[in-house]
Amino acid sequence: xxxxxxxxxxxxxxxxxxxxxxxxxxxxxxxxxxxxxxxxxxxxxxxxxxxxxxxxxxxxxxxxxxxxxxxxxxxxxxxxxxxxxxxxxxxxxxxxxxxxxxxxxxxxxxxxxxxxxxxxxxxxxxxxxxxxxxxxxxxxxxxxxxxxxxxxxxxxxxxxxxxxxxxxxxxxxxxxxxxxxxxxxxxxxxxxxxxxxxxxxxxxxxxxxxxxxxxxxxxxxxxxxxxxxxxxxxxxxxxxxxxxxxxxxxxxxxxxxxxxxxxxxxxxxxxxxxxxxxxxxxxxxxxxxxxxxxxxxxxxxxxxxxxxxxxxxxxxxxxxxxxxxxxxxxxxxxxxxxxxxxxxxxxxxxxxxxxxxxxxxxxxxxxxxxxxxxxxxxxxxxxxxxxxxxxxxxxxxxxxxxxxxxxxxxxxxxxxxxxxxxxxxxxxx
Amino acid sequence: xxxxxxxxxxxxxxxxxxxxxxxxxxxxxxxxxxxxxxxxxxxxxxxxxxxxxxxxxxxxxxxxxxxxxxxxxxxxxxxxxxxxxxxxxxxxxxxxxxxxxxxxxxxxxxxxxxxxxxxxxxxxxxxxxxxxxxxxxxxxxxxxxxxxxxxxxxxxxxxxxxxxxxxxxxxxxxxxxxxxxxxxxxxxxxxxxxxxxxxxxxxxxxxxxxxxxxxxxxxxxxxxxxxxxxxxxxxxxxxxxxxxxxxxxxxxxxxxxxxxxx
Numbered sequence: 280x281x282x283x284x285x286x287x288x289x290x291x292x293x294x295x296x297x298x299x300x301x302x303x304x305x306x307x308x309x310x311x312x313x314x315x316x317x318x319x320x321x322x323x324x325x326x327x328x329x330x331x332x333x334x335x336x337x338x339x340x341x342x343x344x345x346x347x348x349x350x351x352x353x354x355x356x357x358x359x360x361x362x363x364x365x366x367x368x369x370x371x372x373x374x375x376x377x378x379x380x381x382x383x384x385x386x387x388x389x390x391x392x393x394x395x396x397x398x399x400x401x402x403x404x405x406x407x408x409x410x411x412x413x414x415x416x417x418x419x420x421x422x423x424x425x426x427x428x429x430x431x432x433x434x435x436x437x438x439x440x441x442x443x444x445x446x447x448x449x450x451x452x453x454x455x456x457x458x459x460x461x462x463x464x465x466x467x468x469x470x471x472x473x474x475x476x477x478x479x480x481x482x483x484x485x486x487x488x489x490x491x492x493x494x495x496x497x498x499x500x501x502x503x504x505x506x507x508x509x510x511x512x513x514x515x516x517x518x519x520x521x522x523x524x525x526x527x528x529x530x531x532x533x534x535x536x537x538x539x540x541x542x543x544x545x546x547x548x549x550x551x552x553x554x555x556x557x558x559x560x561x562x563x564x565x566x567x568x569x570x571x572x573x574x575x576x577x578x579x580x581x582x583x584x585x586x587x588x589x590x591x592x593x594x595x596x597x598x599x600x601x602x603x604x605x606x607x608x609x610x611x612x613x614x615x616x617x618x619x620x621x622x623x624x625x626x627x628x629x630x631x632x633x634x635x636x637x638x639x640x641x642x643x644x645x646x647x648x649x650x651x652x653x654x655x656x657x658x659x660x661x662x663x664x665x666x667x668x669x670x671x672x673x674x675x676x677x678x679x680x681x682x683x684x685x686x687x688x689x690x691x692x693x694x695x696x697x698x699x700x701x702x703x704x705x706x707x708x
Numbered sequence: 709x710x711x712x713x714x715x716x717x718x719x720x721x722x723x724x725x726x727x728x729x730x731x732x733x734x735x736x737x738x739x740x741x742x743x744x745x746x747x748x749x750x751x752x753x754x755x756x757x758x759x760x761x762x763x764x765x766x767x768x769x770x771x772x773x774x775x776x777x778x779x780x781x782x783x784x785x786x787x788x789x790x791x792x793x794x795x796x797x798x799x800x801x802x803x804x805x806x807x808x809x810x811x812x813x814x815x816x817x818x819x820x821x822x823x824x825x826x827x828x829x830x831x832x833x834x835x836x837x838x839x840x841x842x843x844x845x846x847x848x849x850x851x852x853x854x855x856x857x858x859x860x861x862x863x864x865x866x867x868x869x870x871x872x873x874x875x876x877x878x879x880x881x882x883x884x885x886x887x888x889x890x891x892x893x894x895x896x897x898x899x900x901x902x903x904x905x906x907x908x909x910x911x912x913x914x915x916x917x918x919x920x921x922x923x924x925x926x927x928x929x930x931x932x933x934x935x936x937x938x939x940x941x942x943x944x945x946x947x948x949x950x951x952x953x954x955x956x957x958x959x960x961x962x963x964x965x966x967x968x969x970x
Contacts, residue, residue, distance in 0.1 A: 495829045574821040576814050579803075583811055586802035593762060593798040594812035595783040653802035 305647055305702060306659060313666050320673035328673055331526035335552060337668055338523070339460030342557045343368075343620040344635060345664035348642040349568040350612035352660045353605045355643055356585040358652035359417060359424035361606065363431030364613050365635035367409050369439035371617040375402040376448035376627030379455060395455035402614040409435065410610020411603050418602030432636065440629060449626030459622030463556040467524045470553035474520035481512045523558075524551035557619045561661070564615065569657045571608075581605060585652035641688075642667050645695045649703075711774045713738045713903040714872055719758055719768035728754045730927040731768075731960055736872070736903040741894060743918035743935075744907045745947055751927040752907050756874050759905070760792040761785035772872075786813075791865035792874040799857060801850035805842075806831040808849055809864045834863045838893065855886030862893060873897060873904045879913060891917060911940055925950045928961025 320328040327333060347364050354361045379398035387394060413431055417424045450456075457463025465473060485508065492499050500508075527549045528536075537544045572578040584591040584598050592598050616635075621627045646663030648655030670691060674684045712735040721729045729751045736742050744752045757763040759770065761782040770777055772788055779785050785792070792798075799808045806827040815830070817823045828845055835842040839859040849857055858878065865873050875894075879887040894904060894917055908914050914921060915935055923930040923946040930946045937955030945951045950963035 491825050495825050497825070497828065570821075576816070576822060579807060579811070579814060579822055583800040583803055583807070586800035587798070590798035590800050590808075590811070593760075593782050593792070593794065595781065595786060596812055653800070 303656075304706075305699075306656070306662070308702070309645075309647070309659065309662055309666070313662065313669070316666065316669055316673070320669070320677065323677045324673070328676060331522050333672075333676075334522050335461075335526040335555075337665070337672060338558050339555050339623065340672065341661075341665050341668040342460070342555075342561045343616040343623070344638045344642055344668070345561055345661045346564050346612050346616040346619065347609075347635065347639040348646065348660040348664045349564055349657045350609040351639045351643040352568075352646075352648050352655040352657055353572075353581050354424075354609055355640075355648045355650060356652055356655045357581055357602065357605050358585055358588070359602070359605070360640065360650075361413075361424065361428045361431075361609055362636045362640075363413065363428040363435055364609065364616075364639050365632040365637075366432050366435035366439070367406065367610060367613045368617040368620060368632035368635055369629075370409065370435040370442065371402045371406050371614045372621040372627040372631050373439040373442040373448065374405050375399065375455075375614075375618060375621060376451060377442060378402075379452045380448055380450075390453075392454065394452045395458075398452065398455060399458075399614070399618050402617055403611050406610035406612075406614030406617070407607045408610070410613070411607040413610075414603035414606025417606065418599035436633075439631075443627065443629065445629055447626050447628045449624075451621060451625055451627070455618070456622045456625050458556055458560065458618055459625070460555045460557045460619070461552065462622070462625075464523075465553040465556070465559070467551045467553050470520045470524050470551075473554055473559070474517050477516050478513050481516065482509055485509060485512075520554065523554050526552050528552055557623070560615065560619065564612065565657055565661055572657060577601075577604065582653060585654070587653075638664070638667060641692050645692065647699065649699075710737060712736060712771075713740075713773065714759070715769075715771040715774075716755070716759065717769045717771070719755060719770075720766045721754060721758060721763060722766055727927050729758070732924065732927075732929045733959070734922045734929070734932065736905060738871075738901045738903055739898050740920065741898060741904045741906055741918045743914040743921040744905060744924065745909075745911075745914065745921055745943065746924035746930075747947060750924040750947075752924055753876055754927075755924070756792070756876065756905060756907060759785065759872075760790060760874055762792075783812075786868070789869060789871040790874065791868060791870035791872070792876070793858075793861045793865055793878055794876050799849050799860060802848050804846055804848055805835070805852075805860045805863075806845065808860055809834075809867060811864075813868065830867070831863070834867050835859065838863050838866065839889065853886075854881040855883065855889065858882060858886065858890065862890070866897070871902060873902050874907075875904060876907045877909070878906070879908075879910070887913075911943060914943070915940065923947055925961050929959030930961045930963075931956040931958045933957065 317329060347368070351361060351364070375398045378401045379394050383391065383394045383397055409431075413427050416422050416427045464470075485505065489499050489505060528551070530544075530549075533548070533550060534544045572581070580591060580596045580601055583594070584596065584601055588598060617632070620631055624631070642664035643655065643660045644650065644663070645666055646656065646659030646661070648660060667688065670688055671684065674687060679687070714736040715733075716735070717733045718731045719729055719733070720727070720731055732751070732755055734742065734744075734755075744756065746752050754763065758765045758768075759779065761779045761784050764780055770779060777784075777788055779788065779790075782792075800811065803811070806824065809831050810827050815823045815826045832845065839856070842856060842859060844852060844856070849860060852860070858881070862878075878890050882890065891913075894906070897904065906914070906918060918935050920932060920934050921938075921943060922932045923943065925947070930950045931952040933942075933946075933953070933956035938953055942953035942955065945953060946956065950961060952958040952962040
């Protein structure tokens with residue numbers, strides 16, 4: 280206790296700056312840790328870690344786990360757990376693969392433009408149904424989530440096996456594959472437009488929130504704090520676009536693209552990849568999930584139930600149905616993640632999503648979701664997924680032995696939670 | 709005689725063969741505070757939970773303004789303007805005061821989104837009336853003191869125009885000053901014509917706040933009495949021995965001595 284007080288006296292100015300900005304200090308700490316991690320890897324890889332190419336690869340490798348991690352936040356906040364997401368992902372990937380290579384071509388004809396979206400929709404329906412079924416067993420039959428989803432881990436992995444008879448299914452639909460990452464990007468111009476629209480939207484939201492607060496007569500942040508936030512947001516968004524645009528499409532590939540449309544590649548022309556569609560999908564998911572968490576009754580009830588299930592029940596909240604909804608959302612997100620994962624490979628394989636449940640849970644927990652329930656953020660979980668992926672691929676680039684990689688990842692997970700516990704104790708949060 | 713605000717008649721509920729509440733009848737008039745007393749496990753809280761919708765009665769009848777109503781869930785109870793303040797303070801610790809006040813009945817914008825600013829504005833208004841010292845509108849309620857938490861719970865009941873208020877040990881966790889605040893609030897609500905059931909162990913509180921008392925023992929009603937007609941010792945005798953004093957109306961649970969009652 281006394282140490283906290285001392286620390287507070289040492290840096291009163293820093294503290295008041297943070298409180299004026301009203302930033303989540305825990306999240307800032309995570310960003311700090313992430314930056315240190317990146318810089319360390321950058322030194323050990325002789326500058327190869329922080330190249331546009333590697334950053335591009337990191338983002339597309341993170342998407343599948345990050346999408347599921349946003350759903351895992353809701354699951355863990357309501358004091359449950361979902362161990363089945365990796366297996367559910369495999370079942371959905373198998374369904375989507377069979378639908379687009381077998382069922383739809385027989386009905387619509389091979390290469391029909393609606394195949395990709397119908398396949399994804401079929402996957403989402405299956406995912407929501409699987410999730411709702413597991414949620415029903417947890418909420419209405421009272422079987423602990425750990426058991427239901429541990430069973431699900433075994434069941435769905437092997438349902439996937441039955442659907443595909445254990446075979447790798449592919450190649451998948453060309454349009455479908457664009458959701459996987461490098462096969463589908465917005466290009467430089469598209470990415471800049473997207474970035475500028477994002478900046479405009481972010482600034483408008485900030486302004487609207489300030490106006491709303493002022494109209495109720497609540498205290499608002501000082502103008503310099505708002506301006507600082509606006510500048511940081513703008514730099515972050517446009518910087519992200521700039522980095523992804525800076526990764527040039529290899530010349531040979533560019534040549535093929537031009538030849539395919541009957542043109543020749545002009546001398547010296549280069550084109551950047553820009554933002555992958557999978558990253559756009561993740562951003563959309565993150566925004567929607569954040570809106571659900573903060574601005575809907577469903578989100579409010581999820582957090583209330585996690586904080587005090589009895590209070591939620593006594594307030595007239597149907598906590599059983601809520602459990603079904605939470606797991607149905609998790610299933611739907613597993614379907615989106617399955618689309619990204621399968622499209623990235625271009626195939627649906629038997630082992631797709633193996634161990635993803637652990638990566639997803641680790642991402643949510645590193646991102647500040649408390650297993651005791653009631654606490655967690657969507658953006659935290661996404662950053663958690665990014666940290667996990669950076670750690671993994673950074674170590675691979677440095678050339679750390681495979682067994683040592685997993686030892687480090689496991690240790691980091693436990694340490695991250697320990698640091699979090701200490702942090703929460705000190706801030707009394 | 710006027711129609712009671714609430715009549716509970718022959719309420720019964722059993723849990724796994726234990727008759728927790730056994731043919732208990734109580735009533736409550738507008739502007740009246742009725743204290744429910746008894747040992748731990750006498751069935752007070754269970755009786756009241758049937759009224760608040762937390763438990764479903766096995767048998768019995770609840771009438772509000774003389775009309776029979778069926779209460780199967782907390783939502784049904786709220787629809788009848790019955791609000792409950794629970795002993796365990798049914799608050800979600802991780803949410804702020806406004807979220808707790810409106811839990812289950814959030815204010816929404818025209819698009820259906822939760823309107824936090826409007827809820828905070830309403831919370832500031834009502835807290836300004838109930839507890840002007842309250843200032844932690846953005847902290848989770850777990851960071852509040854017992855009295856502040858209790859005022860959030862009471863604000864919830866008051867805000868939604870409760871006609872019938874159930875308070876289960878409202879002062880058990882509070883300091884002297886905070887207890888006084890709750891007592892003043894109860895007087896204020898009484899004046900507005902609310903009917904209040906007060907569950908308490910504190911005889912002093914009961915005599916100060918209640919107009920009538922109803923004593924339970926082993927799930928049965930020992931008797932009811934006006935606080936002006938009985939003494940502290942009479943009430944203790946009812947709670948401990950189940951003995952009904954001359955000033956009280958005996959119930960089915962009254963201990964009958966050799967001398968016939970009355």
